Amino acid sequence: MGRADERRARQRGSHRGAPRRSSKAGGKSGIRRFFTWKKILGTFFGLCLLGMAAFVGLYLMIDVPKGNAAAVQQSNIYKYSDGSTLARDGEVNRELVDLDQVSKEVRMTFVAAENKSFYGDSGVDFRGTARGLLNTLSGKGKQGGSTITQQYVKNYYLTQDQTVTRKLKELVISLKVDRQKSKDDILAGYINTSYYGRNAFGIQAAAQAYYGVDADELTVAQGAYLAALLQAPSQYDWAVATDTGKKLATDRWNYVLDNMVAEGWLSSGKREGMKFPVPENPKGAPGLQGQAGYMVEAADSALMKQLVARGTAADLEEAETMVKAGGWTITLNIDKKKQAQLEKSVESQLTSKLDAEKRDVDADVQTGAASVDPKTGAVVAMYGGVDYVKHYMNNATRRDYQPASTFKPLILAAALEKEATTQDGRPITASTVYDGTSKRPVVDDGAKVGFSPPNEDDVDYGDVTVQTAMNKSINSVFAQMGVDVGMDEVMKTAGELGMDVEGVKSVPAQTLGTMGASPLEMAGVYATLDNHGRKVTPAIVKSVKHKDRSVRFTDAVGEQVISREAADTVTSVLTGVVDDGTARTSVRENPARGSQLVAGKTGTSDCNKSAWFIGYTPKLVTSVGVFGEAAKAGTTRCGKEKPVKVKAFSQVTLQGAAGGGRVNGGGFPAQIWAAYTFGAMDGVSRFDLETDQGAAVRPTPTPSATPAPPTPSEEPSSEKPTTKPPSSSAPESSPEETPSDDAPTSPSTSPTSSPPGGIELPEDPDDPQGPAE
Incomplete structure (x- = not known):
């Protein structure tokens, strides 16, 4: 059949068709006819030519600009809640130095850290830039690989924004x-414009901030640390770095020096003799004296955390750079009058009584406090230390001291929220009876x-109610209660109330409050209780303004995290601590x-390393902590243990401060709290x-001599709660009274009933003198 016959057959709908021609016979499929090597290569070269033409166009269009606003830093303005100025910060801590003021070996530490080919390249790492562009387009965030020239251009001529446009400009410029x-x-421009942390811009400011020397006095080891810092200033700052951060900083330091040896810029002999140069502890920036620096x-x-949370910054390092660049007006929730009252109270109740010339221990006393409005979460006052310039660490936000017995209310909150029972099946309430014998083994x-x-003082209390156990801060009762509830549930409730319990083990020893916590953190926890179980996250920032961007903060008051009844019951029980317990003298009277x-x-x-009082009214929650921090290296002891050597800033005992004995929570902390509140x-x-x-509802009776598991009829009556303040006949257990050593006395609702246990009660029985188990 010829081609004409085949065409006519197809037109008639005939199923007869010509046999397919084999590709082997020299025919080409449709795809192969379309995609030929000539066409593919032509397209590739065409795209390359277009790219080159586009790049040439960009190169001709983009000029090197003048140094931008990011290179000339602005001040940040901080205001009280009423709009009056609190502080100005941001006069850039920078002093430009010529390159010949920095030794050649120190200069090369930066080259070894960032760009070994610096002196031979064209100023651009095309592969690293392409990788950065791809990551930006794919949303993977910022990517390393820039040369020193590119980083200098970004610092001085451009911005820190991670956009394709900015990266292309960076390449051309x-x-x-x-x-x-x-x-x-x-290189001089790079080391002078880079940010090193500690509010230090440039190598001269960094040398002073970390080592207290000028740039021309830096050793190679010190220079290598400063060069390593540029990768992550906050994370690698030795004074505040975590164990992981310190390891990363050390690894980076070693990487820099090893690169120098490999490039022939440092002899292996000198390298082997170098030890990691631990930087000095930071000092506050000038102009932020007193409490202003802590609040700033x-x-x-x-603000930095919020920039990251909102996606404005990729991480805290980028957020810090943005904040330190200046131009922010930050209004704080700090109430000017309450702030002044808090500072006055710390001064009158504690610091005025300290005399480091007479007593060495007085130099070791540090105070931190935070005051929160439970209805809004606003931090209305904060005390960070004696002076930001003299003591850089903010005592209100530091988390390295144990909250001790201030953790006990959280155990009760968990018991009430989970409707937990004792080992013998009795519901845990304020009236539930526990054995308060000291050192009683906890059972499960x-x-x-x-x-x-x-x-405290190894006192045996015998059988006591939960209310009395809270009043007297009886460790043995709450240790058992924690196991009754389940330590996993206790720690879960603590987290829901606002404590940072990530990584904290759920073991019975935590019932003594052996984890770390800050006064600000604990103020938030108690504010949640005060706010009837609705989560309160303390907020120091009220509003933020910036000419280039806006930042919206999350509401400080969140969802219901425990039931109102559970939260209100804890509040009711805690009124007994003030009226008939460890805070009686300082607060009630x-x-x-x-x-x-x-x-x-x-x-x-x-070891009396910390003492706390956290108290609240319906309108104000305030947490006060007094901490023992070694002012200098020396020796310390715990109880009858042998003296041990400690470094400066280590935790030490408060014993003997201000000429007294043991510093209890019911002492200086409660006195400061009362004077302020x-x-x-x-x-x-x-x-x-x-x-x-x-206790806010009615006095808790002393249990009978032979307590039995209560029946439902023996639980508290359903009488309506009262919100009236206690009368002058509020329940009280006088430490002057000494009941017999026999079994506890009979139940009594008399406000002057004797304390259980048959011994004189100490004035402030918080926690044991010995180490927590």
């Missing part, structure tokens, strides 16, 4: 700058768990109190409690 300037000028630091930290399902904590009802809890950690109150406020348990 870097090529031009490399042709227009010498390599030494570029806390506000900056909150009939078996000992290997934990038997002593009470304070003449400025008037008729204000107060809830709170004391805490004193092992009763001076800052705007009239008397009432707790609105939905509970029928606790």
Whole structure:
């Protein structure tokens, strides 16, 4: 069949068709006819030519600009909540130095760290730039690989924004700058414009901030650390770095020096003799004296975290650069009058009584405090230390001291929220009876768990109610209660209330508050209780303005994290600590109190390294911590243990401070709290409690000599709670009374009933003197 016949057959719909022609016979398929090697190569070269033409166009269009605003840093303005100025910060801590003021070996540490081919390249790493562009387009964030020239261009001519446009400009300008300037000028510009952390811009400021020397006095080891810092200033700052951060900093330091040896810039002999140069502890920036520096630091930290949370910055390093660039107006929630009252209270109740010339221990006393509005979460006052310039660490936000017995209310909150029961099946309430014998082994399902904590001064209380155990801060009771509830549930509730419990083990020893916590953190936890179980996250920043961007903060008051009844019951129980417990003398009997009802809890950690009082009214929650921090290297002891050597800034005992004995939570911390709170109150406020348990409702009776598991009829009656303040006949256990050594006395609702246990009660029985188990 010829081709004409085949065509006619197809037109008639015939199924007869010509047989397919084999490709082997020389025919080409449709795809192969379309994609030929000539066409593919032509297309590739065409795209290359277009790319080259586009790049040439960009090169001709983009000029090297003048140094931009990011290179000439602005001040940040910080305001009180009423709009008045608190502080100005941001006069850039920078002093430009010529390259010949930095030794050649120190200069080369930066080259070894960032760009070994610096002196021979064209100023651009095309592969690294392409990788950065691809990551930007794919949303993977910023990517390393830039040359020193590119980083200098970004610092001085451009911005830190991670966009395709900025990266293309960086590429073109870097090529031009490399042709227009010498390599030494570029390197000088790079080390002078880079940010090293500690508010230090440039190598001269960094040398002073980390080693207290000028740039021309830096050793190679010190220079290698500063060069390593540029990768992650906050993470690698030795004074605040985590163990992981210190390891990364050390690894980076070694990497820099090893590169120098490999390139022949440092002899292997010198390298082997070098030890890691631990930097000095940081000092506050000038102009931020007193409490201003602490508040500015806390506000900056909150802003940086929010920039990351909102996606404005890729990480905290980038956020820090943005904040330190200046141009921000930050209004804090700090109330000017309350702040002044808090500072005055710390001065009158504690610091005025310290004399380091007479007593060495007085130099070791540090105070931190935070005050929060439980309805809004606003941090209305903060005390970070004696002076930001003299003591850089913010005592209000530091988390390295144990909160001790201030953790006990969280155990009770967990018990009430989870409707937990004792080992014999009794519901845990304010009236539940526990054995308060010191060092009583904690049991779980009939078996000992290997934990038997002593009470303060090893006091045996016998059978006591939960209310009395909270009033007297009885360790043995709450250790058992924690196991009854389940330590996993206790730690979960603590986290829901606002404690940072990530990585904290759920073991019985945590019932003594052996994890770390800050006064600000604990103020948030107690504010959540005060706010009837709705989560309160302390917020120091009220609002932020910037000419280029806006930042919206998350609401400080969140969802209900525990039931209102559970939270209100804990509040009711905590009023007993003030009226009949460890805070009685300092708070209840304070003449400025008037008729204000107060809830709170004391805490004193092992070896008396920290002492706390966290108290609240319906309108104000304030956490006060007094900490023992070695002012200089020396020796310290814990109880009867042998003296041990400690470094400066180590945790040490407060014993003997201000010429007294043991510093208890019911002492200086409670006194500071009372002077501040009763001076800052705007009239008397009432707790609105939905509970029928606790001291705010009615006095807790002393248990009978032979307590039995209560039946439902023996649980507290359903009488309506009261929010009225206690009368002058509020429940009280006088330490002067000494009941017999026999079994506890009979139940009594008399406010003057004797304390259980048959011994005289100490004034402030918080936690044991010995180390927590």
